[in-house]
Amino acid sequence: MTLAEVVLGIMFVGLLAYGLFGGADFGAGIWDLLAGGTRRGARQRELIEHSLGPVWEANHVWLIFVLVVLWTGFSGAFASVVSTMYIPLTLAAFGMIARGAAFAFRKSITTLPMRRFLGAAFALSSLITPYFLGAVVGGVASGRVPLGIAAGDVVTSWINPTSVLGGVMAVLVCAYLAAVFLCADARREGADDLADAFRIRALVAAGVTGVAGLAGLLVLRSDAPLLWEGLTGRALGVIALSVAAGVAAVVFLIRQRYGSARIASALAVAAILVGWAVAQYPYILLPEVTIEEAAVGRTTLVAMLVALLAGAAILVPALIYLFRLFQRTQPDRMPSDTAVDSEAVY
Amino acid sequence: MESMTVLADAAENLHPARMQMALSLGWHIIFSCFGIALPLITVFTEWRGHKRANPALSGLAHTWAKAMGVLFAAGAVSGTLLSFEMGILWPGLMDRFGEIYGFPFVLEGYAFFIEAIFVGIYLFGWNRMSPRAHMLSAVPMIISGMAGAFFVVAANAWMNNPTGFRLDAEGNVVDARPWAAMFGPSTWPQTVHMMLAAYMVTGYAVASVYAIGMLRGRRDHHHRFGLLIPLTLAAVMTPIQIGVGDWIANTVAENQPAKLAAMEGLYRTESGVALSLGGLYYDNDLHYALQVPDGLSLLIHHDPSGVVEGLEDFPADERPPVNVVHLAYNVMVGLGSALMLLALVLAWVWWRRRRIPASPWFLRAVAVSGVAAIAALECGWITTEVGRQPWIVYGILRTADAVSPAPGLFLGFYGVAAVYLVLTVLTVIVLRRLARSHDTPAPQEVDATPPDRHSEEVAVR
Numbered sequence: 001m002t003l004a005e006v007v008l009g010i011m012f013v014g015l016l017a018y019g020l021f022g023g024a025d026f027g028a029g030i031w032d033l034l035a036g037g038t039r040r041g042a043r044q045r046e047l048i049e050h051s052l053g054p055v056w057e058a059n060h061v062w063l064i065f066v067l068v069v070l071w072t073g074f075s076g077a078f079a080s081v082v083s084t085m086y087i088p089l090t091l092a093a094f095g096m097i098a099r100g101a102a103f104a105f106r107k108s109i110t111t112l113p114m115r116r117f118l119g120a121a122f123a124l125s126s127l128i129t130p131y132f133l134g135a136v137v138g139g140v141a142s143g144r145v146p147l148g149i150a151a152g153d154v155v156t157s158w159i160n161p162t163s164v165l166g167g168v169m170a171v172l173v174c175a176y177l178a179a180v181f182l183c184a185d186a187r188r189e190g191a192d193d194l195a196d197a198f199r200i201r202a203l204v205a206a207g208v209t210g211v212a213g214l215a216g217l218l219v220l221r222s223d224a225p226l227l228w229e230g231l232t233g234r235a236l237g238v239i240a241l242s243v244a245a246g247v248a249a250v251v252f253l254i255r256q257r258y259g260s261a262r263i264a265s266a267l268a269v270a271a272i273l274v275g276w277a278v279a280q281y282p283y284i285l286l287p288e289v290t291i292e293e294a295a296v297g298r299t300t301l302v303a304m305l306v307a308l309l310a311g312a313a314i315l316v317p318a319l320i321y322l323f324r325l326f327q328r329t330q331p332d333r334m335p336s337d338t339a340v341d342s343e344a345v346y
Numbered sequence: 347m348e349s350m351t352v353l354a355d356a357a358e359n360l361h362p363a364r365m366q367m368a369l370s371l372g373w374h375i376i377f378s379c380f381g382i383a384l385p386l387i388t389v390f391t392e393w394r395g396h397k398r399a400n401p402a403l404s405g406l407a408h409t410w411a412k413a414m415g416v417l418f419a420a421g422a423v424s425g426t427l428l429s430f431e432m433g434i435l436w437p438g439l440m441d442r443f444g445e446i447y448g449f450p451f452v453l454e455g456y457a458f459f460i461e462a463i464f465v466g467i468y469l470f471g472w473n474r475m476s477p478r479a480h481m482l483s484a485v486p487m488i489i490s491g492m493a494g495a496f497f498v499v500a501a502n503a504w505m506n507n508p509t510g511f512r513l514d515a516e517g518n519v520v521d522a523r524p525w526a527a528m529f530g531p532s533t534w535p536q537t538v539h540m541m542l543a544a545y546m547v548t549g550y551a552v553a554s555v556y557a558i559g560m561l562r563g564r565r566d567h568h569h570r571f572g573l574l575i576p577l578t579l580a581a582v583m584t585p586i587q588i589g590v591g592d593w594i595a596n597t598v599a600e601n602q603p604a605k606l607a608a609m610e611g612l613y614r615t616e617s618g619v620a621l622s623l624g625g626l627y628y629d630n631d632l633h634y635a636l637q638v639p640d641g642l643s644l645l646i647h648h649d650p651s652g653v654v655e656g657l658e659d660f661p662a663d664e665r666p667p668v669n670v671v672h673l674a675y676n677v678m679v680g681l682g683s684a685l686m687l688l689a690l691v692l693a694w695v696w697w698r699r700r701r702i703p704a705s706p707w708f709l710r711a712v713a714v715s716g717v718a719a720i721a722a723l724e725c726g727w728i729t730t731e732v733g734r735q736p737w738i739v740y741g742i743l744r745t746a747d748a749v750s751p752a753p754g755l756f757l758g759f760y761g762v763a764a765v766y767l768v769l770t771v772l773t774v775i776v777l778r779r780l781a782r783s784h785d786t787p788a789p790q791e792v793d794a795t796p797p798d799r800h801s802e803e804v805a806v807r
Contacts, residue, residue: 058466060426061459067429068451072524075444082433082440083750090758093430094765097423101769104419108776118772149437150752296445296522303524304452311456318463318486325467 003305004073004295008284010308011069012277016270018062020177023170023269025059027178028052029099029126030171031201032119045119047194051185052103058322060096073304076147077284077294081136084145084152088132095129098122130174131167132158138166141276142224143286147294161223165216172212173269176205180249180265184258188327199253202261206250210243213272226286230279238278242271355751362756363435363749368731369759370428373766375727376720377421378498381461382491382541383548384414385468387576389484394575396477402567406575408472410552413780415469420773422462427762434758438748439738442519446511447504447739449524450497457494461487492541499540503532506730507601508739531601535594536730542587543726547719549580550685554716555781557709574702577712580719581689588686591679592645598733599646602740603655604664605733608671610642611635615656619643623676627668630658666735674728681722688715 001009028048035041035048052059071078082089102122109115135158139145142162145152157163179202186195220228231239245268252261280286284294295301388410395403429451433440439447464487471480504510510527514520556572599606607613611622611632621641625634643652657665688711695703702708738745 058459058462060422061455061462064426064429065455065459067433068448068455071433071440071444072448072452073445075448076441078433078444079437079441082430083437083752086434086750086752086755086758089430089434090761093427094761096426097765097769100419100423100426101772104416104423105772105776108416108779114775149441150750154752154754297520300445300449300522300524303449307449307452307456311453315456315459315463318460322463322467326470 002292003298003301004291007069007073007295007301007304007308008291010305011066011073012273014062014065014069016273018060018066019173019269019273020266021059022062023130023174024177024181025052025174026099026126026130026171027174027176028182029103029123030175031178031182031198033123033127043191044194044197047182047186047189047191049106050189051182058319060100063096069304069308073296073301074284074291074294075296077289079149080147080151080285081140081145083150084154084157085136085139086150087154088135088139088158092129092132092136095125095132099125099129126174127171130170134166134168134170135159135163136166137170137276138163140285141166141227141280142220143226145285147285147289161219162227165212165219168212169209169216169272172205172209173272176202176209177265177269179205180253180258180261183253184262187258195256195258199256199258202253202265203250206246206253206265210246227276227279230281231275233279234281235275235278238271238275242268242275245271355753355755356746356749359751359755360746360749362759364745366759366762367431367435368728369762369766370424370431371731372724372727373770374421374424374428375723376547377417377424378495379544379547379723380414380417380551381421382495382544383579384410384417384552385465385484385487385491386545387548387552387579388414389481389488391571391575392477392484393481396481400567403571406568406572409780411469411472413777415465416773416776416780418462418465420769422458424766424769425458435750435755436738436748437750439743442743443508443739445519446508446522446524446527447501450501450504450528454494454497454501457490457497461490461494464490495541495544496537497528499537500528500533502730503536504528504530505738506530506536506605506734506740507532508742513742532594532597535590535597539587539590539594539726542583542590543719543723545583546580546587546685547716547723549576549578549583550712550719551576551716553577553580554713557712557715561706561709561713570702573712577692577715580685580715581692584682584686584689588682591682596646599654602734604657604660605666605671605730606646607655607657607660608666608668608733609675609729610654611668611672612642612654612656613658615653615659617643617651617653619652619654621645622672625672627672632668632672664736666733671729671733674725674732678722678725678729681718681725685715685718685722688712 028051032041032045032048035044067078098121102118102125106115106118106122109118139152139157139160139162142160144157144160144163179198182198183195183202186192186198217228217231220231245264249261249264249268252258252264282290282292284291388407391403391410392407394400395405395407464483467483468480468487471483475483504527507530508527509530510523510525511519512521553573553576556569559569560573595606595609598609610619611625611627612619613630613632618640619642621638621644622632622635623638624636625632627633640650642654644650646652646654657668688708691703691708691711695701695708734740736744736746738748
């Protein structure tokens, strides 16, 4: 493995973390959107809010991490992607702002119309943000971003079959992850009925995602032949792992083993992302720019590696501490049905 | 033909892209100040509250912790937009200099990540951890906030004084040394200036909230401490900031003489230059300005006959827009001096009488000091950014050559303006609510409120 590949690999770990944690976060927002009317959906929304709480900022900083590593280590490729894809990226950034602001401020605002407005902003932006990010990935993976500033088509680079597939898959995967994760959260908070409700959602989402993924392979065969070749060639093992983990997750869900289901579903999703990377290797921008060609000078890569490892040595324990503190301490149990009544006073 | 349209797009995009960046950064910089300074003020107050077993202090600390949560959330989302915009608007900068310019942002990414984690722990851990553990959890937050500010401002200092690399014959970066690039001549004066500014903005802004309360007749412990603690911190920083201002002006004079000439509205290179306040610059001269004889020579060279370079020494297409820079600089210095006067009044009365000055005029001054400090912050930032124009990397890369030529990019400005309008209104609504009722939860908290919260909220309204 070359130095550039190691640095890109670390970036990819950040991308996986964003896909899993940030993805589950987006997915929770999607279920918030589908939770039903103000009264009926109140308890589900409360569970979602409980689960995001103190970790939502940490979940989304992963994206910033990915961006800064890319722009420092692979400046030319970064500038090419971002300048060509500026429309979906601007829309995704707006979605993130709307989402973060709405989620943050919703709790502090008690009037019903404002709460509804913020709730709608949160839920809708949870849907559009992963879509646009997935569309960007689709555009890169189908070789629509050439090297050079704004060298690609600023419209067709993200409105095309592979981008639509990427966007739809991103939304589905987020919803699926969130439903699986929320099952365990609901049970921990003693709300077994909610756990059941999310279990059904997780199973439906798993089915839809699986079917869409398989159908998507056909789209790739005609629209992104290089990626198709990689996925069905070198990356076949990884894709098989994803399918196996996905099936295992379904079995765990049916048996109500939510902890194991969480791990299996995360593995299934991570394997999709890894599969994309393996299929595209050694190119960073299909079909011609390789990782080596895109990498910056050696001193910067070494400096980055030092910074990344030293930073991780501080970051990872802190992050584990946050999650443990949060998962361990749940003194307030989910408010039961009485909360729904008091919700009506808003 | 093709390249003609690309150039036309870039020219069309330049002004809106600069406005979009100015708006996003100008918004974000206020919230970063609170992210840097509010943790220290809050944990200090929490510590005093434990030490003196004073519920007013503990309550104050809790309110500030929640406000910190809201402000941090607003800063985080606006910062995410910025990291996109860096590439969306200025791919020419990232493409060519990303390996040097981008590196401090890698470190900043970590600093911000750690701060986000500990803001979560600190808010979630309120009343859930022992006081000692809880206050300790604030330490990484304070350090990473300062570290993050250092890295971002170091990147900006590099744009002012690019170092740590060589250019080959074609203008490509070779021999990049990203660590060395972080420590150019502008780095220390700029980072210290910014950190002090963050403490001043936060201190005066928080104090002004309680000054307004006291003007409305609330003179309880809550309001007195709420005014005194942040105001004292800000007042201590103010004279230091004025000294640092002198340091940074000298650094600019040495490394970016064109910027200094624009700050002073100076066209001719002369000795014994007067310090000019206000006025309008046109026809290669500053008109209607108030002159302090030999003032500028004294400030820059500490010698009344020192020679100061004027704009005439630079080609016309390498001069920054003078009026914006000169006026922004004057407003910053003027507001800084007014804040210094406020700090002196506080220090005098405290020294002689051990109390907050009783005059309503003092409270009125504190009430506007927050807005004044924020205005000074923005003016200082406009001075350094507009004063660097037409360069994005001083002397090497022009802003016009770094902007993205993507068609339609200029429309993004309107989108960002609309988004920030809504975001500002929401932030103000939430902070006002927080100031009115203390049981409002912060975004990172998970129902830390007692079970009868709902009935309480009804009672509040």
